[in-house]
Amino acid sequence: MSAIAYSLAVFVLLSAVATALFRDVLSAIVVFAAYSLGMAILYTYLLAPDVAMTEAAIGAGVTTILLLLTIARTTRPSAEEVFERVDVPAVVVVGAFVLVLATLLPDMYAVGTQDAPIWGQGVLSETPTVHYVQEAYAETHAHNAVSAVLASYRGFDTFGEAVVVFAAGIAVLLVLKREVFA
Amino acid sequence: MNGELLADVFLGAAALFVVLAIVLFYRVAAGPTTQDRLLAVNVLGTNTVVILALLAVGLDETSFLDIALIYALLNFLMAIAISKFTVERGGVL
Known part of the structure; x- marks a missing residue:
């Protein structure tokens, strides 16, 4: 894996964590669009242009508008703090799951x-x-x-x-x- | 040989643009207002078009340019939708 793949992985991870942690829903929608951009480049880099094209059309257009429609029709909770407080037990469970998957990773065949x-x-x-x-x-x-x-x-x-x-x-x-x- | 070197240069440039995207992401996360985040994601979208075009040259796959085109065409949608949402609450489309 080259420099592109590693830096893309960092970007996708950052935007995914930020999407999960934002308290304000509107900001979360905006950050989720950034996540979608990173995923589209990743799909392209892994030579799956059809998936990347779907991600481009859905992520840049449809998802944002659907989510905006949702908060327009429901309520948008306002809060003082920018980020959600981290739920420690949930992080432990997710971390354990990621660890299990990571131990399996070296056994996979190269792309x-x-x-x-x-x-x-x-x-x-x-x-x-x-x-x-x-x-x-x-x-x-x-x-x-x-x-x-x-x-x-x-x-x-x-x-x-x-x-x-x-x-x-x-x-x-x-x-x-x-x-x-x- | 020369062509391979050129492809490496293009892929390296794409990697640099991805690093630039990570730096830009600081503005997305820091805000402070939603408008700041929106503008930063818009720049990220333009950045993505450039990365996809560089990947198309570096990996010698012309079909990647179609994805770059889709992004160039759709990039403005979110900005317009969120602007309308902020100005007249409830209006999206």
């Missing part, structure tokens, strides 16, 4: 390596990944393997997801149409 078991070695030479990469075009005529999996191999699953998102959108519209909550 893009050919040694990963997902590419199939020896007995496991015919893994689903290998099959999708080799046969996706012949079976589905989709040029992009990710699109082939999403829209063809697990098409019904994606259809279910679309139904859920649609239902959530209708629910949001119904809630937004009501009067301001006291």
Whole structure:
């Protein structure tokens, strides 16, 4: 990992902690936008431009406006102090969880390596990944393997997801149409 | 060889801009008013466009420029939404 990855990680961590600690909701929304910027660069750097593009469109536009609409319709608690007081037991639990994940980190394969078991070695030479990469075009005529999996191999699953998102959108519209909550 | 060196220069410049983003984040965290934070995040957005463009050259992926374009197009949205929210409370869109 290069200098970009490390400094990006520092930036994302800082903005995430700041978002969690801000007492004022409006400030938290603004800082959350900064977090989204860092994540988009990180996705781009890890060569996932489709995810980065979604993050750019959602993070820069939709999330902020939805959250603002939420505090416009509800109340915005005002407080004297800028930062929330840190909840020590919660920090201990989260810290332990992070520690467990960090101990597992060195065992992970490097990004893009050919040694990963997902590419199939020896007995496991015919893994689903290998099959999708080799046969996706012949079976589905989709040029992009990710699109082939999403829209063809697990098409019904994606259809279910679309139904859920649609239902959530209708629910949001119904809630937004009501009067301001006291 | 020369091209690799040039790519390293661009990636190094991108890393420097990320460090600049961390420095800018001080203003986001320190405030003191929400408007200060908003302006700082707006600068961060412009900074992000520059970083994405540098990454596009450094990693030789022209498709990254599309993401930079999306950010350049959408960066003003939050400033407008929050300004409207502050001026006329309750109005966002």
